[in-house]
Amino acid sequence: xxxxxxxxxxxxxxxxxxxxxxxxxxxxxxxxxxxxxxxxxxxxxxxxxxxxxxxxxxxxxxxxxxxxxxxxxxxxxxxxxxxxxxxxxxxxxxxxxxxxxxxxxxxxxxxxxxxxxxxxxxxxxxxxxxxxxxxxxxxxxxxxxxxxxxxxxxxxxxxxxxxxxxxxxxxxxxxxxxxxxxxxxxxxxxxxxxxxxxxxxxxxxxxxxxxxxxxxxxxxxxxxxxxxxxxxxxxxxxxxxxxxxxxxxxxxxxxxxxxxxxxxxxxxxxxxxxxxxxxxxxxxxxxxxxxxx
Amino acid sequence: xxxxxxxxxxxxxxxxxxxxxxxxxxxxxxxxxxxxxxxxxxxxxxxxxxxxxxxxxxxxxxxxxxxxxxxxxxxxxxxxxxxxxxxxxxxxxxxxxxxxxxxxxxxxxxxxxxxxxxxxxxxxxxxxxxxxxxxxxxxxxxxxxxxxxxxxxxxxxxxxxxxxxxxxxxxxxxxxxxxxxxxxxxxxxxxxxxxxxxxxxxxxxxxxxxxxxxxxxxxxxxxxxxxxxxxxxxxxxxxxxxxxxxxxxxxxxxxxxxxxxxxxxxxxxxxxxxxxxxxxxxxxxxxxxxxxxxxxxxxxxx
Amino acid sequence: xxxxxxxxxxxxxxxxxxxxxxxxxxxxxxxxxxxxxxxxxxxxxxxxxxxxxxxxxxxxxxxxxxxxxxxxxxxxxxxxxxxxxxxxxxxxxxxxxxxxxxxxxxxxxxxxxxxxxxxxxxxxxxxxxxxxxxxxxxxxxxxxxxxxxxxxxxxxxxxxxxxxxxxxxxxxxxxxxxxxxxxxxxxxxxxxxxxxxxxxxxxxxxxxxxxxxxxxxxxxxxxxxxxxxxxxxxxxxxxxxxxxxxxxxxxxx
Numbered sequence: 001x002x003x004x005x006x007x008x009x010x011x012x013x014x015x016x017x018x019x020x021x022x023x024x025x026x027x028x029x030x031x032x033x034x035x036x037x038x039x040x041x042x043x044x045x046x047x048x049x050x051x052x053x054x055x056x057x058x059x060x061x062x063x064x065x066x067x068x069x070x071x072x073x074x075x076x077x078x079x080x081x082x083x084x085x086x087x088x089x090x091x092x093x094x095x096x097x098x099x100x101x102x103x104x105x106x107x108x109x110x111x112x113x114x115x116x117x118x119x120x121x122x123x124x125x126x127x128x129x130x131x132x133x134x135x136x137x138x139x140x141x142x143x144x145x146x147x148x149x150x151x152x153x154x155x156x157x158x159x160x161x162x163x164x165x166x167x168x169x170x171x172x173x174x175x176x177x178x179x180x181x182x183x184x185x186x187x188x189x190x191x192x193x194x195x196x197x198x199x200x201x202x203x204x205x206x207x208x209x210x211x212x213x214x215x216x217x218x219x220x221x222x223x224x225x226x227x228x229x230x231x232x233x234x235x236x237x238x239x240x241x242x243x244x245x246x247x248x249x250x251x252x253x254x255x256x257x258x259x260x261x262x263x264x265x266x267x268x269x270x271x272x273x274x275x276x277x278x279x280x281x282x283x284x285x286x287x288x289x290x291x292x293x
Numbered sequence: 294x295x296x297x298x299x300x301x302x303x304x305x306x307x308x309x310x311x312x313x314x315x316x317x318x319x320x321x322x323x324x325x326x327x328x329x330x331x332x333x334x335x336x337x338x339x340x341x342x343x344x345x346x347x348x349x350x351x352x353x354x355x356x357x358x359x360x361x362x363x364x365x366x367x368x369x370x371x372x373x374x375x376x377x378x379x380x381x382x383x384x385x386x387x388x389x390x391x392x393x394x395x396x397x398x399x400x401x402x403x404x405x406x407x408x409x410x411x412x413x414x415x416x417x418x419x420x421x422x423x424x425x426x427x428x429x430x431x432x433x434x435x436x437x438x439x440x441x442x443x444x445x446x447x448x449x450x451x452x453x454x455x456x457x458x459x460x461x462x463x464x465x466x467x468x469x470x471x472x473x474x475x476x477x478x479x480x481x482x483x484x485x486x487x488x489x490x491x492x493x494x495x496x497x498x499x500x501x502x503x504x505x506x507x508x509x510x511x512x513x514x515x516x517x518x519x520x521x522x523x524x525x526x527x528x529x530x531x532x533x534x535x536x537x538x539x540x541x542x543x544x545x546x547x548x549x550x551x552x553x554x555x556x557x558x559x560x561x562x563x564x565x566x567x568x569x570x571x572x573x574x575x576x577x578x579x580x581x582x583x584x585x586x587x588x589x590x591x592x593x594x595x
Numbered sequence: 596x597x598x599x600x601x602x603x604x605x606x607x608x609x610x611x612x613x614x615x616x617x618x619x620x621x622x623x624x625x626x627x628x629x630x631x632x633x634x635x636x637x638x639x640x641x642x643x644x645x646x647x648x649x650x651x652x653x654x655x656x657x658x659x660x661x662x663x664x665x666x667x668x669x670x671x672x673x674x675x676x677x678x679x680x681x682x683x684x685x686x687x688x689x690x691x692x693x694x695x696x697x698x699x700x701x702x703x704x705x706x707x708x709x710x711x712x713x714x715x716x717x718x719x720x721x722x723x724x725x726x727x728x729x730x731x732x733x734x735x736x737x738x739x740x741x742x743x744x745x746x747x748x749x750x751x752x753x754x755x756x757x758x759x760x761x762x763x764x765x766x767x768x769x770x771x772x773x774x775x776x777x778x779x780x781x782x783x784x785x786x787x788x789x790x791x792x793x794x795x796x797x798x799x800x801x802x803x804x805x806x807x808x809x810x811x812x813x814x815x816x817x818x819x820x821x822x823x824x825x826x827x828x829x830x831x832x833x834x835x836x837x838x839x840x841x842x843x844x845x846x847x848x
Contacts, residue, residue: 123517215419
């Protein structure tokens with residue numbers, strides 16, 4: 001197609017302008033997104049860093065903001081997540097093994113797969129409603145650490161199953177074939193060959209799932225976790241609180257002192273999350289180097 | 294081989310069967326969870342509708358189950374949810390799509406490797422932290438620009454939820470764009486198109502279903518969001534589209550009742566399940582449509 | 596030459612879902628002899644050999660009709676345990692697939708599954724198997740190094756040692772040299788001729804010269820059917836079927 005020289009020149013320069021314009025737009029939008037994150041962190045640090053102290057970490061909540069601390073919330077969070085892991089990890093990995101190694105591509109496997117990805121998209125507060133009727137009321141566990149852990153386990157189960165399945169899939173089929181050809185049955189092949197190779201991926205995925213669970217408040221509030229708890233949980237059936245709930249409680253108070261406490265608690269929560277994610281990344285790096293698959 | 298072998302083979306057969314059964318139960322637990330959710334919601338919702346007519350529930354414009362003069366119209370809560378989700382989508386869509394386009398078609402590998410993980414951090418921040426940010430930073434900030442903005446409103450949490458779902462929209466759309474075959478792009482380049490023209494006129498239309506699916510998932514996530522709204526949106530259910538006044542969403546209502554001491558078995562208690570049922574059905578519908586669109590997309594691109 | 600039949604296949608048919616992969620195959624494989632299976636791509640050679648140790652059972656949608664007799668017993672009879680079969684009929688795969696574990700643990704895996712735990716006995720088994728596979732001298736000082744550090748040819752010999760460690764009677768080899776260079780291939784062919792003294796072997800190969808060098812009997816497959824079967828020397832110098840002759844002389848395939 002023949003275009004006159006100056007029309008072509010104009011078209012090209014306009015195009016160049018638009019390309020530049022788009023790149024500027026993209027950089028701006030990314031700046032907005034990343035800038036929001038930075039603003040959020042800076043805001044929390046500005047408001048809360050002053051309150052961070054040993055006293056803050058080791059005191060119970062109190063009616064006076066300067067004396068309040070996150071001890072019960074922190075201990076509650078740790079107990080809760082450990083108990084959740086006890087339930088969710090074996091069942092989640094077991095389900096992933098079943099779906100990936102035993103059920104294959106049957107219709108049952110497809111139904112379960114669709115079901116799991118739907119469950120992953122159900123709002124967390126709905127899990128709270130389930131926990132309320134099932135664990136707190138029907139099974140009579142009341143508003144306890146056990147109910148909280150079981151509810152959270154159901155919440156994270158889909159994520160653990162999905163990420164564990166991915167990890168199992170990365171093990172090459174040839175390894176399984178070699179094992180079978182030597183006379184191993186399915187369980188022996190899984191236990192001796194597949195699981196050891198998939199374990200780093202499974203662990204990484206699970207740690208990330210638990211780190212999401214740590215930040216959840218809605219389902220716990222629904223099952224009745226208390227927002228003012230001035231004691232440590234003394235057993236599976238004890239009432240409890242957790243960091244996100246404590247933050248919620250303090251943010252909802254009008255006094256500025258409590259807002260500062262909330263910000264400080266936020267910093268502690270973010271620190272815990274950072275630790276967990278760092279652990280997950282570390283595990284992934286270390287095992288990938290070892291097995292060089 | 295030998296007697297040892299035979300012994301082991303027999304033990305192995307039992308162990309294999311036991312493993313199979315145990316793992317099968319683990320596999321079916323997810324189905325039981327779904328059945329549990331449906332059963333629980335259905336049970337209480339049916340009890341609710343024995344006292345409150347479905348028609349009133351769907352059409353009454355007031356939601357006051359905790360007051361003396363009880364109204365059980367869900368519309369104010371739905372309006373509140375829709376308003377905040379709508380604002381969130383207005384924020385997340387342009388930012389998410391432009392980011393996705395840039396990362397998919399323009400950015401170098403180095404930039405992508407740097408930016409994507411940081412974007413993912415946005416998705417990992419606990420929602421109570423976002424709630425704090427919305428109430429104590431964004432709202433005062435907006436009040437300098439909009440003096441009539443009330444302390445609790447829909448605008449501030451809506452914006453923050455939008456920021457929270459940017460990574461979801463961005464990375465799912467980017468996946469959709471990445472799946473567009475290179476041959477399509479090359480065809481357009483060969484005809485003398487610029488990068489932007491290829492991106493906008495070829496890649497985006499080809500990836501459209503995937504992008505639409507990602508937006509639907511973003512809406513679903515925004516609708517299901519609880520804590521940001523419980524902290525920053527208020528507790529005044531009102532049928533309005535005005536983002537500057539306090540409202541209440543479906544999720545925040547459930548939190549409000551859970552924090553109080555509503556005795557179980559009462560109509561007030563049952564309202565949280567009726568609201569929960571609406572929420573569940575709404576997000577389920579969005580997720581299913583999103584999956585269906587993605588499935589059709591996979592078939593188109595091949 | 597005293598010849599007994601190790602494996603007999605009668606009217607074997609096999610399907611992957613709706614696609615038929617093997618049609619009415621019947622042939623016999625002699626004890627302590629090497630039977631080669633040749634034919635163009637897609638003729639069913641791999642499918643056939645994988646029926647002999649029932650490792651195809653693991654493929655969803657795979658179906659078999661017909662009989663495979665091992666020492667007179669039908670492997671596909673109801674109630675027959677595939678795991679027991681695989682302890683007597685071993686397999687080596689096309690691409691070497693050692694476990695990402697130490698060499699010792701690769702070879703000891705099979706015996707350990709059978710319940711052998713005593714260190715001394717395992718040590719002896721590992722050494723014996725590695726010697727049979729002509730790998731012992733090269734790895735005896737690094738038994739606890741990863742198997743993945745070995746070269747391709749060494750890895751394949753390790754896979755042979757691993758298969759021999761469970762003391763099978765038959766060894767199935769599915770194109771064992773196709774991923775290896777000529778020198779490694781030569782060493783493995785020498786090894787197979789040596790193993791013939793004690794093991795029955797069935798080898799699938801797309802390399803006709805290899806079949807001619809190594810095997811006693813050859814079966815020529817095409818499109819899932821057995822076209823011709825007989826002593827190797829006869830197949831390669833005086834084939835009865837025209838199609839066989841065309842394949843041998845390179846007119847197709």
